[in-house]
Amino acid sequence: MDKRSKRQREIMSRLRSGRTLSVNALASDLSVSDETIRRELRALEDHGAIIREHGGARLAAPTLEGPLLQRLGENADAKLRIARAAAEMIPDGAIVFIDSGTTSLFIARQLVERKSLTVITNSLGVANDLGGINNNRLFLAAGQMDYEYRAFSDHAAQEYVRGFTPHLAILSVGGISTDQGLMDFHPGEATMSRIAYATSKRVLLGADASKFGRYALIQTAQLSDVDILVTDEPLTDEYASAFAHAEVVVA
Incomplete structure (x- = not known):
């Protein structure tokens, strides 16, 4: 080149x-x-x-997320640090929803030593990593699969996830801003996030520094809806103030 x-x-x-x-x-x-x-x-x-x-x-056009394998390689070192820090907060026996975002996939891979987890997910990757091991119970939302995301987020999958009340939702995000809140690129995944925010006792958001100040297509929640933020760089004063209500962990 x-x-x-x-x-x-x-x-x-x-x-x-x-x-x-x-x-x-x-x-x-x-x-x-x-x-x-x-x-x-x-x-x-x-x-x-x-x-x-x-x-x-x-x-020239609104930023769109690429296929899953491409996105897994973006900011991989930061996502791995975030995943290791987030995994420390998840004990054996926890009931967790894990979405199909790449940061969430990194977190799931750090949970393979946990025992007796109850995992609700719409992600094939999460299901492959955590299903069938360590006495875990796995509930996989299904419907029409989105092959680029390797996940299910259509109406059938959304209704399935809506029936659970997890202790903790582990979520990724497409963009974060102080004026628009939390945003995503994929309509189905955005709805999944809204369901998770509404039904989970607490929400852990994994977001690397590239997501701050970035705009996506669809608003999913307010910054005040996040209980735990795990990121890879210290927050600016603006975002530190916006997340003052939350537990913030810098990996």
Whole structure:
């Protein structure tokens, strides 16, 4: 891969946060000149990948999450740290709902030593990791499978999950903002999150730093609905104030 192609891929990776990024910030981040960034932005705009704005650029279309395997590789080190910290809060015998987000999958993999869990999930990955071991009970919501998410989140799956009252819901999130709250990209998964917030005694949200200030398509809950936030970097003053009601763990 030549330098220009690599640089353009790095620019696109940064723009997938959903933010508009300035030429100055991109130049500083990639250790190149402002003019080099402008040249790369012009090329990306010619391909329809981005929209240039005054002093910066954003993606040409709303940010969408990619297939599951691709998303599992994004910020994997941060997700693993979050998962290890979150798992410490889940004892043997807990009744938990675990959604199909990638951070939740990382957390599920850290629970393979737990015993006698009752696990409610709409995720095939979670079911594969925690079902049939250590005297666990598994309740898998089923319906029409979304192959990109390897999960079930249609009406039938939602109604099934609605019947449970777990001690703890372990949830992921597409984006977090102080004005719009918690957001997701997938309509079915957004509804699953709403059900979990409504039916669970407590909610543990696993969210790496890239999710803060990021906008997704559908609002799922308010920041005040989170009981435990596990993240990988200290919160800014703005978000520390917004999550002052919650137990915040920095992994």
